[in-house]
Amino acid sequence: MLGRYNREMTIAVVLGALVVYLGLTQETFLNPQTIANVLTNAAYVAVISVGMTLVILAGQLDISVGSMLAVCGLTAGALARAGIPMPLVVLTSLLLGFAMGALNGSLVAYLGIPSIIVTLAMLTILRGIVLWWTKGYWIMPLPPEWKFLGTTVVLGLPLPVWISWGVVLLSALLVSNTLFGRWIYAVGSNAKAAALAGIDVPRVTFWVFALNGFLVGLGTMIHVTRFSQVQTQEGLGLEFLAITAVVVGGTNIFGGSGTVLGTYLGVLLIVVTSSALTFLGIPATWDQAIRGAFILFAVSMDILRMHVQGRRRFVTGLRTPE
Amino acid sequence: MGKGKNLVHRENRAVRTELRMRVWVPLLWRERVLLGLLVISGIALAFFSDVFLTTTNLLRATRYAAEVGMVALPMTMIIITRGVDLSVASIMALGAMTMGLLWQRGMDIWFAAACGSLVGTLAGFINGLVIAKVRVPPIIVTLATLAIYRGIATGLSGGRGILGFPESFLFLGQGGIGPVPVSTLLWVLLTVLTTVLMARTTVGRTIYAIGHNEPAVRFSGIPVDRILVGLYTLSGFISGLSGIFYAARVATAKSNAAMGYELAVITAVVLGGTSLSGGEGTILGTVLGVLLITLLQNGLTLARVPAAVQDVLIGTVLLVAVLSYGERLIRIRGVRMLVTGRQFRLDHDSKEGRT
Numbered sequence: 001m002l003g004r005y006n007r008e009m010t011i012a013v014v015l016g017a018l019v020v021y022l023g024l025t026q027e028t029f030l031n032p033q034t035i036a037n038v039l040t041n042a043a044y045v046a047v048i049s050v051g052m053t054l055v056i057l058a059g060q061l062d063i064s065v066g067s068m069l070a071v072c073g074l075t076a077g078a079l080a081r082a083g084i085p086m087p088l089v090v091l092t093s094l095l096l097g098f099a100m101g102a103l104n105g106s107l108v109a110y111l112g113i114p115s116i117i118v119t120l121a122m123l124t125i126l127r128g129i130v131l132w133w134t135k136g137y138w139i140m141p142l143p144p145e146w147k148f149l150g151t152t153v154v155l156g157l158p159l160p161v162w163i164s165w166g167v168v169l170l171s172a173l174l175v176s177n178t179l180f181g182r183w184i185y186a187v188g189s190n191a192k193a194a195a196l197a198g199i200d201v202p203r204v205t206f207w208v209f210a211l212n213g214f215l216v217g218l219g220t221m222i223h224v225t226r227f228s229q230v231q232t233q234e235g236l237g238l239e240f241l242a243i244t245a246v247v248v249g250g251t252n253i254f255g256g257s258g259t260v261l262g263t264y265l266g267v268l269l270i271v272v273t274s275s276a277l278t279f280l281g282i283p284a285t286w287d288q289a290i291r292g293a294f295i296l297f298a299v300s301m302d303i304l305r306m307h308v309q310g311r312r313r314f315v316t317g318l319r320t321p322e
Numbered sequence: 323m324g325k326g327k328n329l330v331h332r333e334n335r336a337v338r339t340e341l342r343m344r345v346w347v348p349l350l351w352r353e354r355v356l357l358g359l360l361v362i363s364g365i366a367l368a369f370f371s372d373v374f375l376t377t378t379n380l381l382r383a384t385r386y387a388a389e390v391g392m393v394a395l396p397m398t399m400i401i402i403t404r405g406v407d408l409s410v411a412s413i414m415a416l417g418a419m420t421m422g423l424l425w426q427r428g429m430d431i432w433f434a435a436a437c438g439s440l441v442g443t444l445a446g447f448i449n450g451l452v453i454a455k456v457r458v459p460p461i462i463v464t465l466a467t468l469a470i471y472r473g474i475a476t477g478l479s480g481g482r483g484i485l486g487f488p489e490s491f492l493f494l495g496q497g498g499i500g501p502v503p504v505s506t507l508l509w510v511l512l513t514v515l516t517t518v519l520m521a522r523t524t525v526g527r528t529i530y531a532i533g534h535n536e537p538a539v540r541f542s543g544i545p546v547d548r549i550l551v552g553l554y555t556l557s558g559f560i561s562g563l564s565g566i567f568y569a570a571r572v573a574t575a576k577s578n579a580a581m582g583y584e585l586a587v588i589t590a591v592v593l594g595g596t597s598l599s600g601g602e603g604t605i606l607g608t609v610l611g612v613l614l615i616t617l618l619q620n621g622l623t624l625a626r627v628p629a630a631v632q633d634v635l636i637g638t639v640l641l642v643a644v645l646s647y648g649e650r651l652i653r654i655r656g657v658r659m660l661v662t663g664r665q666f667r668l669d670h671d672s673k674e675g676r677t
Binding site for chain 1: 359378452454457458459462463466467468469470471473474475476477479480481499577585588589598599604628629630631632633634637638640643644645
């Protein structure tokens with residue numbers, strides 16, 4: 001039973017050790033304000049990484065999330081400036097994200113173009129549209145009610161944190177306790193077998209992308225409403241961050257295994273490490289190198305462990321499962 | 323829903339793709355699509371600008387094409403083995419940064435440049451080692467080293483750029499032999515070498531075989547690991563070299579050099595018809611892919627189309643082209659599966675007893 005959560009335990013221990021170490025050596029680290037900050041910074045990455053987890057679990061990849069975030073955020077900003085009430089703005093962002101995800105999903109599931117190519121093209125296309133439309137100008141000033149969603153504090157924690165926890169909880173239940181969730185795993189571990197077992201593989205694939213788009217729309221809203229302007233370069237490189245979180249969280253990049261909880265821990269680990277650098281006085285310029293080392297270390301350990309356990313299936317030259 | 327017809331159609335095409343073995347004989351369908359696109363867009367763009375269809379302009383455009391194009395050559399080979407190298411742009415930055423830092427500390431610029439490409443080679447070697455020996459999937463290893471190598475470049479430089487390289491060095495990126503840029507010449511040379519390697523040598527054929535069926539190649543006693551390590555090392559070396567040319571072109575070594583080039587390179591390779599599921603692809607296709615993207619960017623810029631719109635266009639071209647190559651899932655007996663010409667060819671081959 002515990003074996004199933006092996007990876008989560010490992011990350012939790014590393015994360016715990018890091019937090020305890022920082023807490024003991026840096027007086028300011030373990031105060032409520034810092035903790036709230038870390039959780040808030042993690043919130044939107046978590047929401048989007050959860051969406052990415054669904055996509056990766058189903059054996060696909062979406063590298064267009066950063067561009068999707070920019071489209072949603074800038075549209076929301078423009079609508080808010082035009083005087084549209086905030087609830088409607090949020091709704092538009094969600095629907096827009098859903099629509100873009102659905103477009104990705106249909107191209108992958110029904111036209112059968114490999115997802116990396118579809119989302120690579122979408123990454124370029126959507127970012128192009130954003131730049132074309134805004135000409136690189138930031139969207140500001142925004143109306144005062146803009147920052148309601150991002151900065152309201154409920155029970156000591158900002159709203160985005162609660163929303164991200166809600167998303168993590170619901171998605172964890174979705175993948176482990178519903179039929180659709182089990183279908184995602186089935187499709188991701190062996191699409192052919194899943195199809196033979198009567199699962200509508202294209203439909204599952206379509207819905208993971210659509211859900212991912214929806215979550216990007218939500219993640220966007222809890223992110224951009226924390227600031228008083230929306231920038232054009234918003235979301236640049238987010239796809240790498242999200243994939244890193246998912247992989248560090250123990251999800252198999254080729255689909256079929258992994259958990260939402262693992263992803264959330266992965267996000268926390270990345271965010272805590274980033275702020276740890278600041279506390280330890282290491283220049284922020286090293287942030288990226290350390291983040292990369294994390295992925296390599298985490299995944300190598302995993303695979304070496306599989307070598308030791310003699311699980312040859314993954315090891316005998318099979319880079320991608322059929 | 324017309325499954326049978328589709329199948330026969332695909333099988334026919336698959337048989338035809340066997341002709342690919344002889345490189346210069348009939349062009350593949352996708353190469354014809356690309357050539358057609360090249361000619362059409364060339365003619366169309368010529369209407370929008372007088373400068374576009376001149377030798378000087380086109381040669382100047384190859385300067386950028388060469389940097390992407392050089393890196394795209396080993397990338398094609400790697401993708402044919404079913405791998406991918408996402409760290410190329412980071413290696414370019416690391417190579418350029420190493421050169422800049424060594425030069426700043428008083429080393430001779432050419433010696434520093436050699437060290438830069440050496441560091442690139444080492445970076446590629448590390449990729450290959452982890453991929454082949456620890457057996458971590460290439461996409462993860464290079465996703466990690468994408469961050470690590472660029473991170474090291476950023477960390478070492480503290481985010482500052484290095485300027486003021488000597489004229490003799492800048493010649494590498496700004497001058498040329500006659501009107502032909504140095505990097506273009508090197509690109510042509512490397513293209514010829516890799517084409518011969520892929521089509522005419524055992525190693526080249528083994529690279530295709532690894533993409534088709536790696537376990538089978540291993541069981542045949544071929545040193546797969548050595549070939550993989552070699553490929554990623556080559557990718558690192560050429561990326562390092564390309565980074566030096568990049569630094570010479572923009573006259574700066576900075577850690578955010580060549581940002582996003584990995585996507586440009588992969589786009590060109592995929593546009594060139596190399597299948598991400600391995601075993602399929604040609605160097606010629608990749609070169610055509612690089613040329614098409616460059617032509618579009620250059621021509622559209624001259625036609626005063628904003629860069630943002632160009633991105634949209636290039637993304638759309640990529641989608642449409644790949645769709646027309648027919649590498650896609652089709653429904654066979656109710657099962658959706660990835661069907662490339664190659665999988666049918668394999669079936670066809672095995673029927674005749676010669677896999």
